[in-house]
Amino acid sequence: MTEDPLMSPEPVNLPPDLRALARSGCGVAVGSCGPDGTPLLGLGGGCRIDAAGRVRVLLPRGPNLALLAALEGGAPIAVTFTATRDHSSFQTKAQVAQICRVCSDDLPEMDRQMALFQDGLVEIGYSRLQASGYCAHQRTDLVALEFFPEHVFIQTPGPGAGTELGV
Amino acid sequence: MTALCLDGLRSALEGVIASVLATCDAEGTPNVSMISQVHYAGPEEVALSYQFFNKTRRNIMETRRATVLVTDPETLAHYRLSLRYEDTRTDGPLFESMKAKLAGIASHHGVEDVFRLLGADVFRVEKIEVMAAPVSAPPPNRPSLLAATRRTCARLAACEELEDLFDELTGGLAEDFGIGWSMVLISEPGTRRLYTVATRGYPVTGVGAEVAPGEGVIGVAARENAPIRIGHMTRDYRYGAAISDVARRSGLFCDVPRLIPFPGLAAPRSQIALPITECGKVVGVLFAESDEINRFGYEEEDALALVAGQLGARMTLLRQEGMVEPAELPALAPATQGEVTVRYFEIDQSVFFDGDYLIKGVAGAILWKILREHDARGRTEFTTRELRLDPGLRLPAQSENLDARLILLRKRLDERCDCLKIEKAGRGRFRLLPGCRLILEEPDAISPPA
Numbered sequence: 001m002t003e004d005p006l007m008s009p010e011p012v013n014l015p016p017d018l019r020a021l022a023r024s025g026c027g028v029a030v031g032s033c034g035p036d037g038t039p040l041l042g043l044g045g046g047c048r049i050d051a052a053g054r055v056r057v058l059l060p061r062g063p064n065l066a067l068l069a070a071l072e073g074g075a076p077i078a079v080t081f082t083a084t085r086d087h088s089s090f091q092t093k094a095q096v097a098q099i100c101r102v103c104s105d106d107l108p109e110m111d112r113q114m115a116l117f118q119d120g121l122v123e124i125g126y127s128r129l130q131a132s133g134y135c136a137h138q139r140t141d142l143v144a145l146e147f148f149p150e151h152v153f154i155q156t157p158g159p160g161a162g163t164e165l166g167v
Numbered sequence: 168m169t170a171l172c173l174d175g176l177r178s179a180l181e182g183v184i185a186s187v188l189a190t191c192d193a194e195g196t197p198n199v200s201m202i203s204q205v206h207y208a209g210p211e212e213v214a215l216s217y218q219f220f221n222k223t224r225r226n227i228m229e230t231r232r233a234t235v236l237v238t239d240p241e242t243l244a245h246y247r248l249s250l251r252y253e254d255t256r257t258d259g260p261l262f263e264s265m266k267a268k269l270a271g272i273a274s275h276h277g278v279e280d281v282f283r284l285l286g287a288d289v290f291r292v293e294k295i296e297v298m299a300a301p302v303s304a305p306p307p308n309r310p311s312l313l314a315a316t317r318r319t320c321a322r323l324a325a326c327e328e329l330e331d332l333f334d335e336l337t338g339g340l341a342e343d344f345g346i347g348w349s350m351v352l353i354s355e356p357g358t359r360r361l362y363t364v365a366t367r368g369y370p371v372t373g374v375g376a377e378v379a380p381g382e383g384v385i386g387v388a389a390r391e392n393a394p395i396r397i398g399h400m401t402r403d404y405r406y407g408a409a410i411s412d413v414a415r416r417s418g419l420f421c422d423v424p425r426l427i428p429f430p431g432l433a434a435p436r437s438q439i440a441l442p443i444t445e446c447g448k449v450v451g452v453l454f455a456e457s458d459e460i461n462r463f464g465y466e467e468e469d470a471l472a473l474v475a476g477q478l479g480a481r482m483t484l485l486r487q488e489g490m491v492e493p494a495e496l497p498a499l500a501p502a503t504q505g506e507v508t509v510r511y512f513e514i515d516q517s518v519f520f521d522g523d524y525l526i527k528g529v530a531g532a533i534l535w536k537i538l539r540e541h542d543a544r545g546r547t548e549f550t551t552r553e554l555r556l557d558p559g560l561r562l563p564a565q566s567e568n569l570d571a572r573l574i575l576l577r578k579r580l581d582e583r584c585d586c587l588k589i590e591k592a593g594r595g596r597f598r599l600l601p602g603c604r605l606i607l608e609e610p611d612a613i614s615p616p617a
Contacts, residue, residue: 027184027187029187029189029199029236030199031189031197031198031199032197033191033195033196033197037191037195037230037232038191038232038234038249039189039190039191039197039232039233039234040189040197040234041187041188041189041199041234041235041236041247042298043187043236043245043298060299063245063247063296063298063299064298075195075197076195076196076197077197078189078196078197078198078199079199080187080199080200080201082184082185082201084184087185087201089201091198091199091200093196093197093198121183121184124184125436125460126183126240126460130183130240130243133243134183134238134243136243136299153222155200155201157185157201157203158219161200161219161221162200162221162222
């Protein structure tokens with residue numbers, strides 16, 4: 001991972017259960033805000049979290065140019081992690097994220113998580129072909145986004161969705 | 168609008184897993200959440216369900232903008248839709264349809280209150296982007312839904328009897344649409360309970376099985392007079408389960424969720440329920456299910472709605488024709504071989520043959536009436552007209568569905584009873600065929616039967 005930590009006034013270290021969920025092969029959705037206020041949204045693939053609490057998610061570049069440009073320009077980031085099997089979910093937010101090159105450590109972990117994600121899709125009724133198609137990424141087109149979560153929200157659907165952790 | 172048309176994306180609106188929605192507040196802070204429904208609301212509009220006043224809802228009210236990601240479950244193409252909020256509807260067909268689907272899912276979890284739809288937020292689709300191109304082609308040789316609809320409607324138009332109508336309908340669904348499991352249920356006007364009069368594809372017919380109003384997708388479709396389609400039951404139920412688990416932990420309710428009480432596929436992946444109406448009033452439900460995910464999409468819903476409409480119109484016509492005074496036919500001499508005790512309980516109009524339950528409700532009362540007529544006067548021929556005019560049966564003046572009850576009664580006798588049959592004896596007439604001596608008892612009657 002990048003040596004230079006992203007500066008964050010009060011980073012939140014994710015509790016073990018949410019770290020486990022984020023790395024369990026769940027759906028990863030990345031959001032930001034365009035210069036004109038447009039909500040920007042992309043689908044990530046794979047997540048790593050280091051001991052310092054830094055979150056690193058992979059994202060295909062091609063379909064997400066506007067999102068990456070916004071993040072590069074200093075727009076805030078929101079990332080939601082969702083388990084396929086039971087929809088348990090949480091959202092992290094940070095004021096700033098850094099765009100990095102994918103490194104050699106990323107791809108095996110992404111492959112592992114994508115395999116779990118596909119297993120989840122098969123479990124809920126999709127064919128293996130459909131599951132692999134859903135997760136298809138151009139490996140050469142991936143970038144990594146790094147950030148320290150400043151806010152964490154429980155996002156599991158229902159009346160409690162949006163409750164901030166530790167507040 | 169963009170070059171891509173929303174009509175071509177209707178299957179993508181079904182989604183693979185829950186769709187993802189991004190909004191921003193006025194300061195530009197993004198929020199990403201899952202949503203249960205992206206509902207097609209027209210060629211340039213979608214509707215999202217408004218169930219809770221949460222951050223997403225606040226952002227939408229502040230900025231009126233949202234972005235949603237949807238995935239076509241067949242081609243696995245991802246699409247990104249840029250949305251602009253227009254209005255929130257709290258009534259009308261769009262709201263009722265979304266509410267019915269939500270209620271259908273909730274009914275299986277026993278969490279109707281938590282799943283309550285507060286509104287249908289309608290958005291104009293300003294831009295559609297292809298994020299990831301299709302990775303698989305749609306299935307080849309897909310049958311033409313228009314052709315299947317036309318053939319099935321033609322089958323219905325040729326029916327002269329109500330029973331044939333139901334059987335041709337389920338036959339048409341199987342042979343023209345390739346839908347292997349289907350049922351027709353008719354509504355009891357007084358209680359509004361639905362009872363099954365025809366099924367196809369199941370190991371047991373399930374005729375006579377009942378569904379309460381608001382119970383499951385069938386009961387909700389009838390109550391709301393709106394079609395309900397669940398394309399991926401596991402996903403939808405899991406989404407519902409996620410909500411209900413949270414609601415239970417929050418103390419919103421503590422009851423055990425109900426299981427599907429209706430016989431059918433043990434593990435269906437898709438279900439569709441469409442109201443059958445006569446003059447706008449719900450008289451029954453056409454129900455189909457499948458072990459495939461996403462078996463019933465928007466296109467199938469539209470096609471089956473046309474078929475259900477044709478069924479309702481034919482039912483009306485046949486009932487009106489059935490009101491015509493029938494010709495009298497001579498009675499046949501009943502066969503007598505052995506004996507069976509038939510017991511009738513007025514409290515719920517239930518009928519038992521040698522202690523085995525046969526039927527209850529109005530169909531039970533009809534059976535008891537004609538058995539008493541047969542016992543007292545030796546009659547075996549009856550007309551639907553005399554039943555309609557019998558004050559003892561307390562049939563409502565309109566939409567009493569008498570013919571459907573007779574079909575139910577005949578099928579129950581065929582399935583459960585060797586000693587008594589009922590058969591059609593012409594339009595508006597039917598014949599009682601006892602195969603043994605029938606001893607009638609009415610244990611809870613003030614005086615014994617004549």
